[in-house]
Amino acid sequence: MELRNSRVRAAALQLEAAVRCIAACVQEAEGPRLGELLILIREAGVDPLEAAFATGVRRFDRSGEYAADGALSVTAWLKWKCKLSGGAAAERVEIGRQLERLPKTEEAFARGDLGYQHVAVIARTAENVGTAAVRTEERILLKAALTMDPGQFTTVAKNFEHRVDAAGALAEANRAYQRRYLHIGEPQDGVIRLDGLLDAEGGATVRTALAELMKPVKNDDRSYGQRGADALVELCRQRSGSTGDSSGPRPQLIIRASLDTLAGISGAPAGELEAGGTVPAETVQRYACDTALIRMTGRTELEHERNQASRTIPASTRRALEARDRRCVWPGCGRPAVWCDGHHLVWWTKGGKTALTNLALLCRPHHRLVHEGGWSVERRKEHWLVQPPGKIPVRVLARRE
DSSP states (O other): OOOOSHHHHHHHHHHHHHHHHHHHHHHHOOHHHHHHHHHHIIIIIIHHHHHHHHHHHHHHHHHTGGGGGTOSSHHHHHHHHSOOOHHHHHHHHHHHHHHTTOHHHHHHHHHTSSOHHHHHHHHHHHHHHOHHHHHHTHHHHHHHHHHSOHHHHHHHHHHHHHHHOHHHHHHHHHHHHHTOEEEEOOOBTTBOOEEEEOOHHHHHHHHHHHHGGGOOOTTOOOOHHHHHHHHHHHHHHHHTSSSSSTTSOOOOOEEEEEHHHHHTOTTOOOEEETTSOEEOHHHHHHHHHHSOEEEEESHHHHHHHHHHOOOSOOHHHHHHHHHHHOBOOSTTOOOBGGGEEEEESSOGGGTOOSSGGGEEEEEHHHHHHHHTTOOEEEEETTEEEEEOTTOOGGGOEEEEO
């Protein structure tokens, strides 16, 4: 879009030059100076520009000029011309409208004293309880916003809303609860997508339940998101048993697999999850150690489960295994027993017995590393030895009892 006004054009050129200069400084700065620069970018650049943008959106909305481009609303115009999402465009329109009636907030925003997210919270509060109510305590709200991050400030704003209009706050909470849902997608490319919304209480409950299981352990290279995913699965696994400890029944994840799949024979089909999706033979073999119910096909159902020998570890054997190993036996791991599977050193599918001498505690990531990753684990007197695929001797790791 051509800027016809010479003053605006000159300012735009200066802004572009300043942005290039700041970008260069970001590349050059290190350590504390880089942190100071990031703060400066927000306080002197991004937030004051957002304030100017909000004022401009309000005036543009009032003028109706967006219709000249064929847009049906200023929100639609912002989505189209300013490359904003529908939610982001609508939020900026509402902020512009509310700030006109909240001059102290508008001034603080323009100075860079307030961040955009703080202003968005104040605007939503004004929309919920009315601008007049917010204006009566605007100074107090601004003081809180200056010392809190947006999450903390949201709590202050919600408390204010409850004081002003408890019935409205209850109605909002009820509306939020009605929006709850959880969708578990179909398997695609080896992953299943989870999507959902929880009300505040439900979200806090889930967060609290996962917090303990999400703590990183020594030498933990998982990302925060990976720890969260593992914690959710672990929580479901632990809750599937009927006892309060890990000696109870293991989760009965049903997998259909042929004898060739269990044996890992080339050309065998994948295992089929009863809930949908497939898993490779190595995963079937891992689950055969201590968890899933494998529905076998072929050779008279693997000689009727190896002549009815137990595959899943009995509770008494599991307790003895935990007493002996105490934690994951992988050198340097230390994940607690409750996070661990009982691994058959000589795999059950190869005739290994479900006996203490043939078992080891392995946490889920290391159990996967053995079956899907090709590592090996063995016990030599008071040592546990692990080796990577190919038995590379320099990478042998040991854990002394």
